[in-house]
Amino acid sequence: MHIHLHTDEAGRGAGLAFKMAERGGRGSGGHGSLDKSITLPPDEIFRNLENAKRFAIDIGGSLTKLAYYSTVQHKVARVRSFDHSGKDIENEPLYEISVQEEITARLHFIKFENNYIETCLDFIKDHLVNTETQVIKATGGGAYKFKDLIEKKLGLKVDKEDVMTCLIKGCNFLLRNIPHEVFAYQKDSDTEFRFQTNHPNIFPYLLVNIGSGVSIVKVESEDKFEWIGGSSIGGGTFWGLGALLTKTKKFDELLQLASKGQHTNVDMLVKDVYGGACQTLGLSGNLIASSFGKSTTADKEFSKEDMAKSLLHMISNDIGQLACLYAKLHNLDKIYFGGFFIRGHPVTMRTITFSINFFSKGEVQALFLRHEGYLGAIGAFLKGAEQDNPNQYSWGENYAGSSGLMSTSPDVYPMQRTRSGTFDMFEMDRLERPLVNLPLLKDPSTYIPDTVDLTDDAMARKYWLTCFEEALDGVAKRAAASQPDSVDAPERAEKFRQKYWNKLQTLRQQPFAYGTLTVRSLLDTREHCLNEFNFPDPYSKVKQKENGIALKCFQSVIESLDSLGWEERQFALVKGLLAGNVFDWGAKAVSDVLECEPQFGFEEAKSKLQERPWLEDSYSQWLERLKEGPPHKCALIFADNSGIDIILGVFPFVRELLSRGTEVSVFHCTANI
Amino acid sequence: MPAFIQMGSEKHFSSLHTTLCATGGGAYKFEQDFLTMGDLQLRKLDELDCLIKGVLYIDSVGFNGHSECYYFEHPTDTERCQKLPFNLENPYPLLLVNIGSGVSILAVYSKENYRWVTGTSLGGGTFFGLCCLLTGCSTFEEAMEMASHGDSTKVDKLVRDIYGGDYERFGLPGWAVASSFGNMMSKEKRESVSKEDLAKATLITITNNIGSIARMCALNENINRVVFVGNFLRINTISMRLLAYALDYWSKGQLKALFLEHEVKFHFTFLLSKLSFPVFLSLCHSCAHL
Numbered sequence: 001m002h003i004h005l006h007t008d009e010a011g012r013g014a015g016l017a018f019k020m021a022e023r024g025g026r027g028s029g030g031h032g033s034l035d036k037s038i039t040l041p042p043d044e045i046f047r048n049l050e051n052a053k054r055f056a057i058d059i060g061g062s063l064t065k066l067a068y069y070s071t072v073q074h075k076v077a078r079v080r081s082f083d084h085s086g087k088d089i090e091n092e093p094l095y096e097i098s099v100q101e102e103i104t105a106r107l108h109f110i111k112f113e114n115n116y117i118e119t120c121l122d123f124i125k126d127h128l129v130n131t132e133t134q135v136i137k138a139t140g141g142g143a144y145k146f147k148d149l150i151e152k153k154l155g156l157k158v159d160k161e162d163v164m165t166c167l168i169k170g171c172n173f174l175l176r177n178i179p180h181e182v183f184a185y186q187k188d189s190d191t192e193f194r195f196q197t198n199h200p201n202i203f204p205y206l207l208v209n210i211g212s213g214v215s216i217v218k219v220e221s222e223d224k225f226e227w228i229g230g231s232s233i234g235g236g237t238f239w240g241l242g243a244l245l246t247k248t249k250k251f252d253e254l255l256q257l258a259s260k261g262q263h264t265n266v267d268m269l270v271k272d273v274y275g276g277a278c279q280t281l282g283l284s285g286n287l288i289a290s291s292f293g294k295s296t297t298a299d300k301e302f303s304k305e306d307m308a309k310s311l312l313h314m315i316s317n318d319i320g321q322l323a324c325l326y327a328k329l330h331n332l333d334k335i336y337f338g339g340f341f342i343r344g345h346p347v348t349m350r351t352i353t354f355s356i357n358f359f360s361k362g363e364v365q366a367l368f369l370r371h372e373g374y375l376g377a378i379g380a381f382l383k384g385a386e387q388d389n390p391n392q393y394s395w396g397e398n399y400a401g402s403s404g405l406m407s408t409s410p411d412v413y414p415m416q417r418t419r420s421g422t423f424d425m426f427e428m429d430r431l432e433r434p435l436v437n438l439p440l441l442k443d444p445s446t447y448i449p450d451t452v453d454l455t456d457d458a459m460a461r462k463y464w465l466t467c468f469e470e471a472l473d474g475v476a477k478r479a480a481a482s483q484p485d486s487v488d489a490p491e492r493a494e495k496f497r498q499k500y501w502n503k504l505q506t507l508r509q510q511p512f513a514y515g516t517l518t519v520r521s522l523l524d525t526r527e528h529c530l531n532e533f534n535f536p537d538p539y540s541k542v543k544q545k546e547n548g549i550a551l552k553c554f555q556s557v558i559e560s561l562d563s564l565g566w567e568e569r570q571f572a573l574v575k576g577l578l579a580g581n582v583f584d585w586g587a588k589a590v591s592d593v594l595e596c597e598p599q600f601g602f603e604e605a606k607s608k609l610q611e612r613p614w615l616e617d618s619y620s621q622w623l624e625r626l627k628e629g630p631p632h633k634c635a636l637i638f639a640d641n642s643g644i645d646i647i648l649g650v651f652p653f654v655r656e657l658l659s660r661g662t663e664v665s666v667f668h669c670t671a672n673i
Numbered sequence: 674m675p676a677f678i679q680m681g682s683e684k685h686f687s688s689l690h691t692t693l694c695a696t697g698g699g700a701y702k703f704e705q706d707f708l709t710m711g712d713l714q715l716r717k718l719d720e721l722d723c724l725i726k727g728v729l730y731i732d733s734v735g736f737n738g739h740s741e742c743y744y745f746e747h748p749t750d751t752e753r754c755q756k757l758p759f760n761l762e763n764p765y766p767l768l769l770v771n772i773g774s775g776v777s778i779l780a781v782y783s784k785e786n787y788r789w790v791t792g793t794s795l796g797g798g799t800f801f802g803l804c805c806l807l808t809g810c811s812t813f814e815e816a817m818e819m820a821s822h823g824d825s826t827k828v829d830k831l832v833r834d835i836y837g838g839d840y841e842r843f844g845l846p847g848w849a850v851a852s853s854f855g856n857m858m859s860k861e862k863r864e865s866v867s868k869e870d871l872a873k874a875t876l877i878t879i880t881n882n883i884g885s886i887a888r889m890c891a892l893n894e895n896i897n898r899v900v901f902v903g904n905f906l907r908i909n910t911i912s913m914r915l916l917a918y919a920l921d922y923w924s925k926g927q928l929k930a931l932f933l934e935h936e937v938k939f940h941f942t943f944l945l946s947k948l949s950f951p952v953f954l955s956l957c958h959s960c961a962h963l
Contacts, residue, residue: 061851061852062858141836144837145835145837164842211852212835213830213851213852213853215843227842230843232849232855232881233853233882236854236858237853239855239857239858240852240853240855241854241857243857243858243863244807244863245807267794268774281789289774289775290796290799291794291799293774293798293802294802295801295802295805307806314794318795321793322886325889328893329889329893
């Protein structure tokens with residue numbers, strides 16, 4: 001199977017994380033063991049601590065969110081061309097691949113409950129080796145309460161930042177940098193998660209941050225925002241009342257109970273009062289008239305599930321209503337929800353969305369954030385990093401290190417569920433070059449680069465997930481083989497295989513975990529996982545070989561094309577493009593041919609192309625245009641950066657266009673995105 | 674309710690008169706029952722209509738010569754708190770908050786011109802329901818009694834519990850509740866609070882929420898007088914005073930919380946004035962349980 005990964009000029013990796021795994025095992029005596037209820041080994045949670053700097057911490061009423069910036073050292077494959085004046089052209093490789101060490105910047109965010117604070121701080125202190133950091137930015141109420149503890153444990157000075165400023169800074173950062181951060185939730189459509197494209201103009205908006213309590217902030221611009229109100233009925237209420245009523249101690253378990261309950265057994269509905277709808281007020285009979293309004297009788301108690309559901313409805317509806325009242329007063333039509341209360345739970349999102357719709361008569365939109373709980377930590381971190389000007393860079397989510405949006409439904413892959421209950425992680429890589437929209441795009445805000453939405457299209461999703469699953473063994477083998485001199489390559493390759501496998505299973509259950517699922521994001525995820533285990537480009541050797549073969553055949557391909565009649569040649573050129581493209585996406589049928597025949601099977605592959613009409617078939621129009629019209633002024637081609645497809649597919653096509661007098665620009669990827 | 678209708682049938686209510694004016698949700702729900710079991714034809718009147726007219730009528734008639742409407746001066750100061758009369762002669766516009774099992778909020782612009790603004794399901798029924806579950810009490814009176822002896826600050830997480838004092842940036846005083854029942858996330862704290870504390874916390878939570886919503890509605894409707902009525906406030910001075918204080922504090926004195934001497938439904942009072950035979954029924958939510 002032949003998948004083209006982009007050539008690394010800036011790879012990503014977590015060699016350090018891997019080294020740390022060993023280190024943690026050997027040298028764990030110092031700090032003592034972590035609380036037994038932590039389900040993951042701590043070095044898989046606090047990664048890359050050795051070179052960590054710029055700490056920030058956001059301590060709320062019940063949850064702590066830690067942020068730090070660290071560098072990750074990893075291998076990168078670089079290409080160097082040879083001087084070909086030598087005689088031995090036949091056997092010499094056309095260029096050299098050298099592997100170098102590079103350093104990338106990565107942001108880490110971790111969330112855990114406040115009662116683990118001490119043990120976590122101890123662990124961090126023990127592993128903080130190369131840092132010159134002296135200060136930690138702190139925000140949230142806990143910045144006051146835990147100040148002394150933090151200073152004592154970490155040996156850093158606590159510098160407090162205002163929580164609202166941090167929330168807004170964090171929110172703006174996410175809205176601008178992370179694609180598919182924002183989504184709306186629609187209960188009865190095929191895909192419930194509707195991810196929004198990042199709009200350039202994000203203001204004004206209302207931010208409702210639901211932590212232990214609720215804070216409501218109106219945001220008019222980058223620097224103009226105001227706390228306008230709040231509510232004491234929030235996540236803490238759900239947790240506290242829930243624990244009292246159902247004797248369930250954990251927040252996520254309460255949510256699980258709620259997803260199984262029937263609130264109509266506990267709540268009094270309008271129809272219980274009126275015998276049906278209330279016509280005079282236009283209220284449907286199914287609306288809740290009084291939460292917990294049904295009385296129990298001596299022999300019939302409420303079930304835990306029903307009470308949990310009723311509680312969730314009560315709180316979600318109340319928050320939605322209050323949010324609407326504030327939005328109306330301040331003329332805002334967009335509400336973003338932050339804080340860890342929601343956590344992708346369908347009932348919560350459904351209720352809040354319904355509530356906002358109901359109380360605003362459809363005028364206000366409820367929007368959720370994938371990284372809702374990290375706003376404060378991100379903002380506090382940014383405050384501390386101001387002199388580095390993080391906004392000049394572009395940042396991307398690292399799928400290997402991020403937990404993703406986890407629902408707590410019982411069907412979720414068990415490993416992920418246990419983890420998300422205690423710890424949650426989010427990692428961002430700093431991209432080498434800032435990302436900007438292509439200047440020629442007519443309307444960047446509506447441009448969608450992916451042609452297939454796998455969160456939407458269940459059939460396509462199943463196909464592609466299976467495709468990647470089946471290819472995985474081959475990729476892992478290839479990775480190990482690409483580093484024959486490395487003793488631990490097989491071990492790392494196996495770890496990569498497991499990690500990516502787990503990610504694929506998560507995506508099967510929760511396709512929305514990392515935003516809109518596309519083939520591109522599946523490829524990126526695989527790349528992040530490979531990089532994490534120090535396989536920057538497992539295909540580099542294979543590509544080198546492939547390029548060599550392709551280049552050698554180039555001349556004869558061109559000659560055979562030139563010998564064709566004009567119309568025949570146009571068709572052959574287009575088929576060449578298609579065949580190359582079909583290789584690249586790893587469609588199994590074609591790649592099988594290639595794998596079996598080391599002497600490229602390009603011709604075979606072409607002959608195995610589907611008959612016309614193709615899925616998207618505008619060849620006839622293209623031919624007409626070539627016959628009738630003048631040569632095009634210019635052409636932009638977005639192609640891969642190596643391989644048979646570009647050499648034998650794209651280049652002949654480009655040559656043809658050039659011969660007609662068209663100016664051609666070929667774009668290809670140099671950086672990992 | 675079936676027992677009540679049965680009783681009416683036994684007492685031959687239907688022979689006394691032919692029309693029974695009724696309002697409240699139950700007027701719709703039990704209409705058939707009244708007809709078949711008690712041979713009584715209900716004349717349904719709109720609940721809100723009755724509510725509004727009843728309120729205005731009662732005030733015009735007065736209560737033993739005193740004004741029906743009053744407000745609290747120094748509501749949180751146990752020593753100095755007093756009820757002072759409020760003149761409702763020019764009542765409009767006013768916001769009427771009816772707290773029964775659930776809550777209805779009406780904006781009243783004139784005798785004939787009013788509208789239902791919004792409602793909330795976190796009402797008296799919620800307080801009572803939650804209280805029963807948390808404390809094992811069985812009557813509203815019992816719940817109120819427990820609440821009057823409890824300390825909700827043990828149950829709730831206050832601003833000062835998080836910030837160590839006031840949070841000036843938001844103008845939040847240390848005594849404000851940051852998270853209702855927020856201390857109950859901890860097992861130790863759950864085991865250390867009493868039933869009375871839980872009852873009080875439930876009362877405070879529901880009351881404060883109603884106050885918040887009422888305040889926001891008042892702001893959105895541009896009305897500065899809010900009248901609170903309903904069964905929830907019967908024998909419930911704690912809530913009344915809390916509503917009075919909260920409205921005044923958070924609106925910086927712009928809004929005034931008003932109350933009426935008779936907390937029972939005003940519906941029937943209006944009906945009373947219109948009929949020759951004073952037979953009336955207010956078939957509200959709580960009556961449905963009879």
